[in-house]
Amino acid sequence: MTSGHAPHETPEMRMGHDLVRAFQHLPRERAAEEIATHIAKFWEPRMRHALMTQIRRGNTDLHPLLVRSAEHFVDGDIDRAEVAEPSGG
Amino acid sequence: MSILVEPDFGTPPVDAPLGAEATVTIDGREVTVPAGTSVMRAAKEAGIDIPKLCATDSLKSFGSCRLCLVEVEGGRGTPASCTTPCADGMVVSTQTETVRDLRRNVMELYLSDHPGNCAGCARGNCEMQALAVTTGVAEVRYGREGANHLDDATDASNPYFDYDPAACIVCSRCVRACSEVQGTFALTVSGRGFESRITPGNTNFRESECVSCGACVQACPTDALAEKSLVSLGMPSRTVLTTCAYCGVGCSFKAEVQGTGPATRVVRMVPWKDGGANEGHSCVKGRFAYGYAAHADRQLEPMVRDSIDDDWQVVSWKEAIERIATGFRAIQDQHGVGAIGGISSSRCTNEEVYVVQKMVRAAFGNNNVDTCARVCHSPTGYGLNHTFGTSAGTQDFASIEQTDVMLLIGANPTDAHPVFGSRMKRRLREGAQIIVADPRRIDLVRSPHVAAAHHLPVRPGTNVAFINAMCHAIVDEGLHDVAFLRDRCEDVEIFLDFIRGAENSPEATEAETGIPAAELRAAARLYASGGNAAIYYGLGVTEHSQGSTMVMGLANLAMLTGNIGREGVGVNPLRGQNNVQGSCDMGSFPHELPGYRHVSRPEVREIYESLWKVTIQPTPGLRIPNMFDSAIGGSFLGLYVQGEDIAQSDPNTQHVEAALRAMELVVVQDLFLNETARFAHVFLPGTSFLEKDGTFTNAERRLNRVRPVMPSLVGKDEWQVVCEIATAMGYPMTYADPAAIMDEIAATTPTFAGVSFARLDAEGSMQWPVNDAAPNGTPTMHVGQFVRGLGRLTPTVYVPTTEQTTRRFPLLLTTGRILTQYNVGAQTRRTPNSMWHPEDVLEIHPADAHVRGIATGDVVEMASRVGSTSLTALVSDRMQPGVVYTTFHHPVTGANVVTTDNSDWATNCPEYKVTAVEVTVSTQARRAAYEHETADLGASV
Structure with missing residues (x-):
């Protein structure tokens, strides 16, 4: 096996794909929600915008689950209570 | 404070059952002590000093020096008071003519082989002369012409202390300190009778197994083992109680110094017996390696340069701060409010860290603040918050005295947290067992008087597979605590369904983890059924692509077996630096205000907005790696770095250096021109722990006072500098002193509500939360219920790291x-x-x-x-x-x-x-x- 990060990945794509790997064992919609909530909780707005830009451009290197999670942002479908939970880290 | 002399009770306190006491009369004074207490200790508690040489209260009684003899009414002979336990009704005399004669004779024998011109006696660092007076020895009848050891050569090989065998009385205190306190067993008594000598094996101290913890030096009643600094500088004249600035154990020290003000010189650092974390022990770093604070490499003046290719120019503080303020504001004017940020340091005090995050949030106007915990224990914060509801270890260090089984993973305490490592070894010698999960055979796998029950050589990157296999084996064999899971936890069935999966079995994970299934099952059985089981872990857990998952896995294991919420158990991160815990507590993370409260919570922002008179951004800021990425991307151009050498300590050096080169203004505040300073435009001199006034919070959540041993060598305190930068940027920030900063922390952070410098000075130390519910602090967390209510079990699916071996990188x-x-x-x-x-x-x-x-x-x-x-x-x-x-x-x-x-x-x-x-x-x-x-x-x- 080789190192899994593609060299042309932007930092946001790399972080997003790390989240995909962490949550993709869950049912698809649940995983997308978890990823979206995590991004809402921890990502600085310009990082989110950078990811959205990649999605809008139709970057085919993006994992479909990451694209789906971004749709939760667009829809404002984020669990704000979970975002506000103490997290540390 | 003048020199602080701690009382020595001669023998350790006795941990007797409640109510088990003995009342004795010593020299006419009645005293009640816990059953089993020695006569020597009882006498001291009654205010009576019995002469002694081989006894000290950090060591078990030994009974060899024959100076502490007493007479007991109705008893035979003259027993040694250090080895004689008090019995109810006992009547003891410590000053009869018989015992005085015996002591004089014994003392004469000791003095016959002790230098007449003992330098230690002259300095006041040797107890012999004082004892000679106490015992009434005016002259030595035997003379000094006979065989003696007065010409034995001094061993000066250790850089910090000398061993002068001429002054040695072979009382064995050093040997016992090395074995009982430190647990290294480097020292022994060689020979018999007159030939008996203390030796670190057949070599000198430097080449021996000695780890230079200083326990032997501290235990020595004569000048035989003495700090070189004491010999060269002479005796200290005053003591300042403070806290070590190395690892997360947070040892309390007596800084013993000469002089005052700028003329202050540290003579030695002596571990404080009442220190809650270390209880009088130390390691080679805290005890001796403080000389860097006065090293010639210290940079003591602010410096600036236009380009990182230019030479540094020394400037005034005023000019340096104005340049920072102007530069940061110019970047923000051109590139936006979010184009700058700051990094706080786990080396600095809570108060210094608090003002950094305040400067970023209030003066910079964004949440771009992060801390060096990002690269060490941030997964601890995430994992323990997710599962237990608070971002901290669950126990105090003393909890280990009640532990029967330790699971140590990803940590090497005898090297990285040596004082706690000694404590672990002591508990192992008392009969506790240890499971070590580590790719290397570390000392706690096998060393003198230590043999791990199981060494599980887990392959790097497979921790989660390992911890899942532990949980699987426990559930598979019905060893989980059903009642605890029912009463204290949530998502139990979801977790049990997950962990029962065949893919989590020890047999299925063996190929991945490298741990034989039978060995892992045996370890799981021991952890689950061996009594109180406690988990201790370090960066070998956190610094992985699944670091947070693994922390949750450890929490799963503790909850699954009910090993949480009482003494002797728990999940205990061994923090790498002195104030990792505190720097996280103080709101250094870009998504959280102090006390781990998310910036999206309006009621929390309101607390600070009303006090600070600013608007706080409700969205997270940049983490350190995000700052680097954004710098390379061109949207992040200014950085203040407090006490962290990111160019050396952060991963992928080429990437970090490219990011630093891309920035327009990098400000470094540090003791030395470190690697990061090569890319800095402004260098601000920092202060060492010997100059700081504030608090550190150790791995036990213990707030310890850091007191200034000497004035700041750079003319300012670091918190003042941060305040001046904020003020120069148009946001006035002033405090009367660090105590006022802590008052603000307490007023705004519920877990610190009861903390103040005055209380810490009175109590010695306190473990947060300190509030109305726990006015004296909280040594053990999650008693009765978890901070979040129910403990959350989490399916921790193993996801192999993408960093895998290949034929090219095998x-x-x-x-x-x-x-x-x-x-x-x-x-x-x-x-x-x-x-x-x-x-x-x-x-x-x-x-x-x-x-x-x-x-x-x-x-x-x-x-x-x-x-x-x-x-x-x-x-x-x-x-x-x-x-x-x-x-x-x-x-x-x-x-x-x-x-x-x-x-x-x-x-x-x-x-x-x-x-x-x-x-x-x-x-x-x-x-x-x-x-x-x-x-x-x-x-x-």
């Missing part, structure tokens, strides 16, 4: 710390500690070395996908095949040249512990680079 590199050095070595390399560890070496298994033609001492090149470096090889069967190991204490090693951008999915903590590499015999002349480095450090090394 070995896995993992990293760690060694006893005598500390992190990037900025401090310890500037002390004599470097004589034990002058360079980082690469440990490699004999089989891996053999096929590559590598022998110990060879210079080898180590290459990963992102870079290469060279080191000296050490062939060692401590390693498992396929895994190599090095430390990262020397810049020339450049360990992070080879580490990758991989990081924890949740926190971006770098995956330092897993890098695929190849090692070959080097053709490069690395020696020259090494010699260059040591020459740079000058004569103090």
Whole structure:
């Protein structure tokens, strides 16, 4: 096996794909929600915008689950209570 | 304060059952003590000093010096008071003519082989002369002409203390301190009778197994073992109680000094017996390696330069601060409010860290603040908050006294947290057992009087598979605590369904983890059914792509077996730096205000907005790696860095350097011109722990006071400098003193509501939460219920790291710390500690070395996908095949040249512990680079 990060990945794509790997064992919609909530909780707005830009451009290197999670942002479908939970880290 | 002399009760306190007491009468004074207390200790508690030489209250009674003899009414002979337990109704006389005669005779014999011109006696560092007076010995009838040891040569090989056998009375206090307190067993008494001598084996101290913890020096009643600094400087004149600034144990020390003000000189650092974390013990770093604070490399004046290619120009504080304020504001004007940020330091006090995050949030106007915990224990914060509801370890260190089984994973306490490592060893000698999960055979696997029940050589990167297999085996064999799960936890069935999956079985994970299934099952049985089980872990858990998942896995294991919420159990992160816990508590993370409260919560922002009179951004700021990425992307151009050498300590050095080069204004505040300063435009001199006034919070959540031993050598305190930067940027920030900063912290953070400098000074230390519900602090967390209510069990699916071995990179590199050095070595390399560890070496298994033609001492090149470096090889069967190991204490090693951008999915903590590499015999002349480095450090090394 080789190192899994593609060299042309932007930092946001790399972080997003790390989240995909962490949550993709869950049912698809649940995983997308978890990823979206995590991004809402921890990502600085310009990082989110950078990811959205990649999605809008139709970057085919993006994992479909990451694209789906971004749709939760667009829809404002984020669990704000979970975002506000103490997290540390 | 004048010199603080702690009372010595002669023997340790007795932990008797409640109500089990004895009342005795000693020299007419009645005293009640716990049953089993020695007569010597009872006498001291009654205000009566019994002469002694071999007894001290940090060691078990020994009864060899025969000075502490007493008479007991109705008893026979003259028993030693140190070995005689009090019995109810006992009547003791300590000053009869009989015992006085005996003591005089004994004392004469000791003095007949003790230097008449003892330098220690003259200094006041030797108890012999005082005892001679106490016992009434005016002259030695035996003379000094007979056989004696007065001409024995001094062993001056240790850089910090001398052993003068002429002054030694062979009381064995040093030998017992080495074994009972430190647990190293380096010292012994060789020979018999008159030939009895203290020896560190058949060699000198420096070459011996001695770890220079100083316990023997502290225990020595004469001047036989004495600090070199005491010999050269003389006795100290006053004491300042303060806290060590090395690891997360947070040892309390008596800084014993001479002089006042700028003329202050530290004579020695002596561990404080009442220190809650260390209880009178120390390690070579805290005890002796403080000389860096006065090293000639200290930069004491602010400096600026327009370009990183220019020479530094010394300027006034005013000019430096104005340049920072102007520069930061110009960047924000051109590139937006979010174009600058700050990094706080786990080396600094809570108060210093608090003002940094306040400066960023209030003066910078964004949340771009992060801390060096990002690269060490951020997954601890995430994982323990997710499962338990608070971002901290669950126990105090003393909890281990009630532990029956320790699970140690990803930590090497005898090197990285030595004082707690000694405590672990002591508990193991008392009968507790230990399971060690570590790729290397560390000292707690096997060393004198220590033998792990199980060593599980988990392959780097497979921790989650390992912990799932532990949980699987426990559930599979019905060893889980059903009642605890029912009453205290949530998502129980979801977790049990997950963990029962065949993919989590020890048999299924064996190939991945490298741990034989039968061995793992045996370890799981021991953890689940061996009594109180406690987990201790370090960066070998957190610094992985699944670091946060693994912390949750550890929490799962503790909850599954009911090993949480009482003494002796728990999940305990061993924090790397002195104030990792505190720097996280103080709101250093870009998504949280102090007390781990998310910035999106309006009611929390309101607390600070009303007090600070600003608007706080409701969205997270940039983490450190995000700052680097944004700098390279052109949207982040200004950075204030407090006490962290990101160019050396953060992963993928090339990437970090590119980011720093891309910034327009980098401000570094540090003791030394570190690697990051090579890319800085403004350098602000920092203060050492000896100059700081504030608090550190250790791995137990214990707030300890840090008191200024001497005034700031740079003319300002670091919190003042931060306030002045904020003020110069148009946001006035002022405090009367650090106590006022803590008052603000307490007023705004519920877990610190009851904390103040006054209370800490009165109590010694306190463990948060300190509030109305726990006015005296909280040694054990989650008693009765978890902070979040129910403990959350989490399915921790194992996701292999993307950093995998290949034919080109067939070995896995993992990293760690060694006893005598500390992190990037900025401090310890500037002390004599470097004589034990002058360079980082690469440990490699004999089989891996053999096929590559590598022998110990060879210079080898180590290459990963992102870079290469060279080191000296050490062939060692401590390693498992396929895994190599090095430390990262020397810049020339450049360990992070080879580490990758991989990081924890949740926190971006770098995956330092897993890098695929190849090692070959080097053709490069690395020696020259090494010699260059040591020459740079000058004569103090």
